[in-house]
Amino acid sequence: MGNDYAIEADGLRRTYRGRTGWLRPRRTEVEAVRGVSFTVGRGELFGLLGPNGAGKTTTIKMLNTLLLPTSGSARVCGQDVVKQTREVRRRIGYVFGGDRGLYDRLSGLDNLRYFAELYGVAPREQKRRIAELLELVGLTGRERERVEGYSRGMRQRLHIARGLLHSPEVLFLDEPSIGVDPVAARELRRTVSDLAATGTTVLLTTHYMAEADELCDRIAVIADGQIQALGTPAELRHHADGRRIVEVEAYGVPDTAVSALRGLPGVRETAIEERGALQLLTVQSDAHIDVQGDILRELAGIRLGRVNSREPTLEDAYVAIVNAA
Ligand SMILES: Nc1ncnc2c1ncn2[C@@H]1O[C@H](COP(=O)(O)OP(=O)(O)OP(=O)(O)O)[C@@H](O)[C@H]1O
Secondary structure, three states: OOOOEEEEEEEEEEEEEEEEOOOOOEEEEEEEEEEEEEEEEOOOEEEEEOOOOOOHHHHHHHHOOOOOOOEEEEEEOOEEOOOOHHHHHHHEEEEEOOOOOOOOOOEHHHHHHHHHHHOOOOHHHHHHHHHHHHHHOOOOOOOOOEHHHOOHHHHHHHHHHHHHOOOOOEEEEEOOOOOOOHHHHHHHHHHHHHHHHOOOEEEEEEOOHHHHHHHOOEEEEEEOOEEEEEEOHHHHHHHHOOEEEEEEEEEOOOHHHHHHHHOOOOEEEEEEEEEOOEEEEEEEEEOOOOOHHHHHHHOOOOEEEEEEEEOOOHHHHHHHHHHOO
């Protein structure tokens, strides 16, 4: 059993227990992951998408053996993550967003040589493997420069190369595009899809629906420690079926106005996004009810910019899924 899937999670749970306070210590408990089950096929690019604190990192860390599940079980490449830790570790790579874990004073090439040695890549293999990975992550030609001069995007791609040195069957990519500018993020996405094309299974966590949509074969939306929806991007889009979206640009909308919008007949979700001085209000309503007039009446007296009505996108489906959690 288990050989058909790269990853199988079955009822995974994790509760963090701790204490706060010094004079009168109190026990604290956070149920970070509350019964997560899913499977990832070999060679699949699978996304775990969810808001801050949803439980994505905790889930990944149970799968890559860095954290013990409180209950439930998981297998990676058919091996149990608790009982066969060493076998699992040999078959996986782990790359997390951010800047840690590289030697700034060394060149990209020397970093990879160092980690190849550390990961026990056979000396005969090293040169070929490193050249192959530099090519994959688009750093060929820049490998002799010190990492301290690399942009965040380049560092992130070097991290990915590092995570792949020992040719893992499964790569865990935790928030790869965090803090990376949009152009670099696009290059990063190209690297990830090239990687998936080589047959490596990738489990990616992200906050960005657009990123998950572009890259992933299937996406699990996780919120509040549980999977709220799972499917291909096209399947997830159905969560916004039968809805219509009204977007309003506004300046200085009070909270009371936002809750009034939520109470309008036919309105299903509202979201507000701050864009400098401007606020973008997004209102989802039942498609057969025209709510635009009511919305504008509620916002009377507030300075408004563009108002526009459109079909829902995958992003709107994501909002609907997360809000229903
Ligand atoms: N070591 C820890 N001790 C106590 N609570 C923790 C610990 N790590 C995470 N948590 C809590 O568990 C919950 C899930 O956190 P987790 O990091 O898994 O979420 P996430 O989806 O990865 O979020 P983010 O996108 O912000 O990284 C959060 O409420 C978080 O505060």
